[in-house]
Amino acid sequence: MATESSESEEEGKITGGNQHLIVEDDLREMGKKAAWSVSSCKTGNGVSSVRDDNLETYWQSDGAQPHLVNIQFQKKVKLQLVVLFVDFKLDESYTPSKISIRAGDGFHNLKEIKTVELVKPTGWVYLSLSGNDPRETFVNTFMLQIAVLSNHLNGRDTHVRQIKVYGPRPNSIPHQPFQFTSREFITYSIVR
Amino acid sequence: MFKSAIFLCERLFAEFPSEVNLQLLAACYLQNNQAYSAYHILKGTQTAQSRYLFAISCFQMDLLSEAETALCNANEPGGEIPNGAAGHYLLGLIYRYTDRKKSAIHHFRLALSIDPLLWAAYEELSVLGAAEEATAVFGEAAALCIQKQYLHQGAATPDLQISSEDYNLVSLRNFSSEDACPRQVKHTQGNSYRDIPGNYHGAAVSSGAASQPQNGGPSPFYNTPSPMASHLSGVAPPPLCRNVQPNGSTLNTENTDGSPRSVVNTTIQAPRRKFVDEGKLRKISGRLFSDSGPRRSTRLSGDSRANTNANASVVAGNGTNNSSKYHGSSKLSSVALRTVTLRKGQPRANENIEEGLRNEAFDDARANMAPVTSSSVPSGDVRSLGQDGATVLVGGVAISGSKIIIGASEVLGLLRILGEGFRLSCLYRCQDALDAYLRLPHKHYNTGWVMSQIGKAHFELVDYLEAKQAFSLAHRVSPYSLEGMDVYSTVLYHLKEDTKLSYLAQELISTDRLAPQSWCAMGNCYSLQKDHETALKNFQRAVQLNPRFAYAHTLCGHEYVALEDFENGIKSYQNALRIDYRHYNAWYGLGMIYLRQEKFEFSEHHFGMAFQINSRSSVIMSFLGTALHALKKSEDAIKMMDRAILADKKNPLPMYQKANILMGLEKFDDALEVLEELKEYAPRESSVHALMGKIYKRCNMHEKAMLHFGIALDLKPSAIDVATIKAAIEKLHVPDE
Numbered sequence: 001m002a003t004e005s006s007e008s009e010e011e012g013k014i015t016g017g018n019q020h021l022i023v024e025d026d027l028r029e030m031g032k033k034a035a036w037s038v039s040s041c042k043t044g045n046g047v048s049s050v051r052d053d054n055l056e057t058y059w060q061s062d063g064a065q066p067h068l069v070n071i072q073f074q075k076k077v078k079l080q081l082v083v084l085f086v087d088f089k090l091d092e093s094y095t096p097s098k099i100s101i102r103a104g105d106g107f108h109n110l111k112e113i114k115t116v117e118l119v120k121p122t123g124w125v126y127l128s129l130s131g132n133d134p135r136e137t138f139v140n141t142f143m144l145q146i147a148v149l150s151n152h153l154n155g156r157d158t159h160v161r162q163i164k165v166y167g168p169r170p171n172s173i174p175h176q177p178f179q180f181t182s183r184e185f186i187t188y189s190i191v192r
Numbered sequence: 193m194f195k196s197a198i199f200l201c202e203r204l205f206a207e208f209p210s211e212v213n214l215q216l217l218a219a220c221y222l223q224n225n226q227a228y229s230a231y232h233i234l235k236g237t238q239t240a241q242s243r244y245l246f247a248i249s250c251f252q253m254d255l256l257s258e259a260e261t262a263l264c265n266a267n268e269p270g271g272e273i274p275n276g277a278a279g280h281y282l283l284g285l286i287y288r289y290t291d292r293k294k295s296a297i298h299h300f301r302l303a304l305s306i307d308p309l310l311w312a313a314y315e316e317l318s319v320l321g322a323a324e325e326a327t328a329v330f331g332e333a334a335a336l337c338i339q340k341q342y343l344h345q346g347a348a349t350p351d352l353q354i355s356s357e358d359y360n361l362v363s364l365r366n367f368s369s370e371d372a373c374p375r376q377v378k379h380t381q382g383n384s385y386r387d388i389p390g391n392y393h394g395a396a397v398s399s400g401a402a403s404q405p406q407n408g409g410p411s412p413f414y415n416t417p418s419p420m421a422s423h424l425s426g427v428a429p430p431p432l433c434r435n436v437q438p439n440g441s442t443l444n445t446e447n448t449d450g451s452p453r454s455v456v457n458t459t460i461q462a463p464r465r466k467f468v469d470e471g472k473l474r475k476i477s478g479r480l481f482s483d484s485g486p487r488r489s490t491r492l493s494g495d496s497r498a499n500t501n502a503n504a505s506v507v508a509g510n511g512t513n514n515s516s517k518y519h520g521s522s523k524l525s526s527v528a529l530r531t532v533t534l535r536k537g538q539p540r541a542n543e544n545i546e547e548g549l550r551n552e553a554f555d556d557a558r559a560n561m562a563p564v565t566s567s568s569v570p571s572g573d574v575r576s577l578g579q580d581g582a583t584v585l586v587g588g589v590a591i592s593g594s595k596i597i598i599g600a601s602e603v604l605g606l607l608r609i610l611g612e613g614f615r616l617s618c619l620y621r622c623q624d625a626l627d628a629y630l631r632l633p634h635k636h637y638n639t640g641w642v643m644s645q646i647g648k649a650h651f652e653l654v655d656y657l658e659a660k661q662a663f664s665l666a667h668r669v670s671p672y673s674l675e676g677m678d679v680y681s682t683v684l685y686h687l688k689e690d691t692k693l694s695y696l697a698q699e700l701i702s703t704d705r706l707a708p709q710s711w712c713a714m715g716n717c718y719s720l721q722k723d724h725e726t727a728l729k730n731f732q733r734a735v736q737l738n739p740r741f742a743y744a745h746t747l748c749g750h751e752y753v754a755l756e757d758f759e760n761g762i763k764s765y766q767n768a769l770r771i772d773y774r775h776y777n778a779w780y781g782l783g784m785i786y787l788r789q790e791k792f793e794f795s796e797h798h799f800g801m802a803f804q805i806n807s808r809s810s811v812i813m814s815f816l817g818t819a820l821h822a823l824k825k826s827e828d829a830i831k832m833m834d835r836a837i838l839a840d841k842k843n844p845l846p847m848y849q850k851a852n853i854l855m856g857l858e859k860f861d862d863a864l865e866v867l868e869e870l871k872e873y874a875p876r877e878s879s880v881h882a883l884m885g886k887i888y889k890r891c892n893m894h895e896k897a898m899l900h901f902g903i904a905l906d907l908k909p910s911a912i913d914v915a916t917i918k919a920a921i922e923k924l925h926v927p928d929e
Contacts, residue, residue, distance in 0.1 A: 025722070026910045033756075080911070134918025137911060168912045172754075174788040175818055177852065177886065178879035179910045183688070185877050188654065188843045191780045191811050192682050192750060 014116055017123030021083065027166040030077055034165070039068040042157075050163050055085055058159040060094070067148040067158050070107075071165060078138035078167045079103075082127045082146065085162040088120040093155030095120075096148040101127065103141040110145055120152070138168060194224040211239055218245045227252035240274030247274075247282055260286045273299075277307035284316060289740065291770070297322045308334030309603065314611050318618040321774050321805075326611030330604040338600040343593055606636065613645060618774070620806040622649040640670030648679050654811065654840060659683045667696075674700060674709040678743055681713035685720050693717045708734035708741045715747060724754040742772040749781045758785050776805040780812060787819060795819040810840035814849050821853045829853050844874050851883060860887050878907035882917055894924050 031051060038047045040063030049057035050069065061067035088095045098117050104110035116127055130137045144165065148158045171179050173189050180186050201217040214237065218230040227249040234246035243262045250259035263283045264273055273279040280303035287296035297320055300313040308330060317323035609631050616625035626649050629642060636642060643666030650659035663680035666673075677700055684693040697717045700710035715730030728751040734744035749764035762785055768778035783798035799816040806812060813836035821829035830853060836846035847870045854863035867884050874880060885900035901921050905914065 024911075028722075078912075134915055134922065137915035137918075168910070170756075171912070174784065175822065176879070178882045178904075178913050178916070180877065180879055181907060181909055182874055182877040184842075184874050185844055185848070185879070186688075187656065187686050188811060188845045191777055191809070192685060192747075 013119055014121065014125055014127075015119045017086070017121045017125045019123045021085075021124050021164070023081070023083070023166060026169050027080060028169050029164055030073075030079065030167045031071065031163070031165045033073060033077075035072045037070045037072075039063060039066075039070075045159075050160055053162070055161050058091070058161040060159050061148070061157045063157075065149060065151075065156070066100070069146040069148075069160070069163060071144040071146070072106075073142055076140050076142055078140050079129055079144060079165060080138050080168060081129060081166040082144070083164045083166070084125050084127070084146075084160060085123060086118065086121045086125060086160055088122060088152060090161075091159040093151060093153040094157060094159035095152045095155075096150075096158050096160065097152050098149040099127070100147040100149055101129065102145040102147065103129075103139050103143065104145075105142045107143075110143070113139060194220060198224060211237065211242060215239075215241055215245055218242070218249070222248060222252075231255075244274040244279055244282075247279075247286075251282060251286065256286050256290050260290070277303040277310050277313075280306065281310060281313050281316075284313065288316065288320065289771075293320060293322075293773070296320065304329055305337075308337055309607070311607065311611075314607075315614060318611075318615045319772065319774065321618065323611070323615045323618070326608045326615060330608040330611055334604050335597055335600040338604075339593060339596045342596045342600075606632075610636075610642070613642075617645060617649045617652070620652055620776075620808060622652045622808070625649045638665070638669060640666045640673045641675065642666075643669065644673075644676030644680075647683070648676060651679055651683055652806065652809070654809070654843065656683050656686050660687060671699070672703060674704060674707045676709075678709040678712040681709075681716040685716045688720065690717070690720050693720060706737055708738040708744050710734075711737065712744055712747055715751070719747075719751060719754070724751050727751050728755065740771055742768045742775045742778070745771065746775060746778045746781060749778065753781065753785060753788075758789065761785055774805050776802040776809075776812070779805065780815070783815060783819065787815070787822070790822075792819055792822040796823060808839055810836040810843045810846055813839060814843070814846040817846070817853070818849055821849075821856065826853060826857055844870055844877070847873075848880065848883070855883070855887055855890070860891050863887055876907055878904045878909040878913065881907065882909065882913060885917070886920065889920060889924060897924055 036047050036051060038050075038059060038061065040061050041047065042060040042062045045058060045060035047059055047069070050059040059069075082101060084096075084099075086095050096118060098115070100112050101114040101116075102110040102112045114127060114129060118125060129139045146163065148160070151158050173180070180189055197220045198217070201213070201220050205213045205217050214233060218234050221227070221230040221233070222245065230245060230249040231253060234242050234249065237243065237246060247259040247262040250256070250262060260283065263279055263286070273283060280299045284296045284299035284303060287293070287299060297317060300317045300320075303310050303313040304317075314323060314326075314329060323329075609628060613625045613628040613632075616622070616628055626646060629637065629646055629649075632642060643662050647659045647662035647666060650656070650662055660680075660683050663676065663683060666676065667680065677696070681693060681696060684696065693713070694717045697710065697713040700707070700713050704710055711730045711734035715727040715734065717727075718724075718730060719727035728748060731744055731748040731751060734741065735748060738744070745764050745768035749761045749768065752758070752761035752764055762782060765778040765781045765785075768775050769782075772778075779798050779802035783795045783802060786792070786795035786798060796816065796819040799812060799819050802812045803809075803816055813832050817829045817832035817836065820826070820832060830850060833846045833850040833853065836843070837850070847866050851863045851866040851870070854860070854866065864884065864887055867880055867887070870877075870880050871884075881900045881904035885897045885904060888894070888897035888900060898921065901917050901924075904917055909917065
């Protein structure tokens with residue numbers, strides 16, 4: 001998950017960003033199973049632009065801050081990573097600056113799990129949801145909310161070009177306490 | 193050449209609208225993949241041959257119920273199935289695809305009894321799990337049956353000895369050699385082959401003539417009616433496709449010296465049938481069917497060509513009456529075709545002969561509805577020649593009955609081995625199947641089909657390296673044959689060889705874009721890279737190309753499961769099972785879904801079904817054991833695991849599962865014992881150490897637990913497991929605090 005171009009994290013500040021999206025193999029994108037919504041948007045730049053795999057299109061908010069992107073799942077899922085594509089060079093004052101990620105069962109009990117400040121980001125920005133404790137590698141939740149609290153240069157509205165949400169791959173063999181790693185085990189473990 | 197054929201045939205039909213011509217036209221349409229046209233023109237016809245052709249068109253258009261009614265009208269249950277073995281085979285297929293296994297088995301068996309060389313019927317029986325032992329099916333009785341058929345055909349009219357002159361000796365020689373191995377498809381040099389045209393005998397009866405050159409029916413294995421020299425012989429009009437499959441037909445147009453009429457190729461293509469017809473030459477003026485052709489040829493030949501193409505003379509005698517079907521179409525046939533050159537210039541004699549022939553043909557036709565092979569021999573002739581020990585005049589060369597038996601026995605010997613191997617591999621007795629195939633002579637062993645069967649057998653034994661070898665050899669030997677390549681791609685998937693797999697997939701697609709196997713390979717390639725959506729698309733394409741290809745459905749099911757779309761997964765697996773009830777992979781897939789959904793009884797049932805079909809697969813046994821354990825039938829579960837361990841020493845999975853179960857039963861020491869053993873076998877498997885750590889933790893042996901957890905973490909488990917293990921380690925420290 002690391003970036004090649006500079007990503008320095010000092011007390012929650014992130015600069016730079018990758019041009020290419022590189023994610024570990026044992027993670028898979030979970031966004032397709034969720035319902036996505038936004039707090040406000042300009043016509044033509046709605047929430048679908050943030051999920052269309054097209055970096056030219058973007059979501060543009062149209063209201064008061066904070067701007068929210070809500071991601072709701074039908075059942076509790078384990079999430080590990082959120083990746084956003086934001087670019088200061090393209091969006092300037094629309095580029096988000098302070099982002100807060102909240103999780104919970106629904107709108108009534110969201111709790112903040114991460115805050116981060118972006119400083120002139122230039123591409124894919126990786127926000128890991130894991131805590132320090134190994135027991136907290138994943139966030140097990142029904143809903144995730146990404147809140148844009150402020151923008152660069154004090155812009156009012158924000159542009160976000162793409163958002164992806166990752167969780168771990170489930171065990172391909174059910175009812176096993178651990179996943180298999182070696183070739184011999186994997187070869188014998190399924191019938192295809 | 194089909195366009196000309198169709199055009200001329202349509203003119204012919206317009207001119208002389210008779211049923212025979214209609215059948216001819218339908219045959220042309222079928223050859224040209226226009227099943228719908230054949231369907232329309234044949235709708236409502238009643239003669240046996242027409243009904244057969246109609247059934248084929250319905251089958252190709254997927255109108256199975258109509259095909260069934262055409263072949264065996266429910267109102268007349270005692271009615272005869274048209275076209276003998278071919279008809280029974282087609283009916284068997286229809287029953288199979290409409291889920292009536294018993295009737296399907298019955299008809300396939302009948303087809304085999306009528307024509308023991310109908311390999312496809314034996315294959316179908318094996319797939320349905322109901323094949324008898326190959327030695328029984330391809331045994332002595334079969335040899336006698338074949339001999340009888342040959343003798344029937346053989347009796348060429350002695351009158352037509354003359355024909356021998358004209359015969360192309362080469363072809364004769366070929367023919368006799370072919371006798372011995374009818375199954376091989378050979379192109380005899382330049383002779384026209386024929387493909388099995390439909391058995392137009394039915395029509396012939398009505399119109400009185402025609403001997404069929406070929407035996408009808410798509411069934412490919414005909415020992416072709418030999419050239420029987422006598423007069424009949426149809427000529428095989430030009431093209432001959434041999435292979436019925438739409439993909440593969442090749443037109444061999446070599447023949448026909450340009451006579452446009454070549455048409456009449458009445459070979460009908462049965463869908464997906466393998467043709468094994470070899471160029472039986474048709475010498476003799478046959479007639480085949482070409483009506484228009486002959487007429488013109490008749491006229492023309494009457495004019496000048498009396499020489500070589502003999503029929504001409506014969507035909508000349510005939511009126512241009514279509515119904516006579518005697519068309520010498522020698523012209524039609526290719527160069528090599530030599531038809532009987534009856535005495536040229538002796539029209540009267542010809543006519544007599546013709547009459548004689550016609551009568552014979554007529555008798556023949558009547559007598560010959562059933563037997564598939566060679567139809568042309570007039571039974572009358574046989575009588576005259578006497579039965580056993582009769583000599584068959586084949587192309588002017590007398591072949592004695594005993595030689596036929598020898599030839600037939602050789603062929604049957606080969607089929608016996610192949611049949612036994614195939615049957616055993618369908619019963620999943622793979623080791624026995626491999627032993628059976630080893631008895632084949634080298635030249636047969638190293639062919640694409642056999643190697644791919646061997647590959648499949650190794651695959652079922654979970655011996656992927658051997659399977660890979662066999663398949664790659666098969667692919668090298670016959671790169672155009674895609675049979676079994678889907679299983680090859682799965683083998684590569686299991687071995688995780690992504691470069692080889694993508695290369696294979698690309699090659700297959702460039703060989704044949706319309707074969708489901710190519711898309712299955714492509715899908716496996718994407719699935720290996722975990723791109724399940726694209727893999728699913730590819731498998732769906734394979735399904736579209738051939739909805740009766742069970743494995744494509746199963747693979748779709750696997751992808752749906754990987755995408756966690758269980759509903760569609762269940763549907764796909766059920767589709768696969770509808771096509772092939774004995775496809776154990778689909779049963780397994782369903783069992784896995786229910787296991788995930790925690791519907792343990794269903795899961796056990798489905799794994800049980802898979803186990804019944806393939807009782808030697810240790811993987812299925814280990815999952816069955818897991819399901820049993822989940823149902824709290826732990827004793828049975830352990831027994832099953834032990835069986836699994838015995839079945840395949842190389843499979844680590846059952847030992848691991850057994851340890852798991854033992855842990856669940858709190859028999860920690862036993863569990864640890866098993867795991868220690870397993871550790872020797874697979875030292876780099878993280879889950880083994882993780883499980884050991886877990887057990888030690890339960891036993892409160894913290895140091896050992898810590899040690900094993902540490903090793904487990906070093907072996908780089910997946911993210912979830914890292915979390916679990918780390919959490920477990922944390923908890924270990926708590927009591928120490």
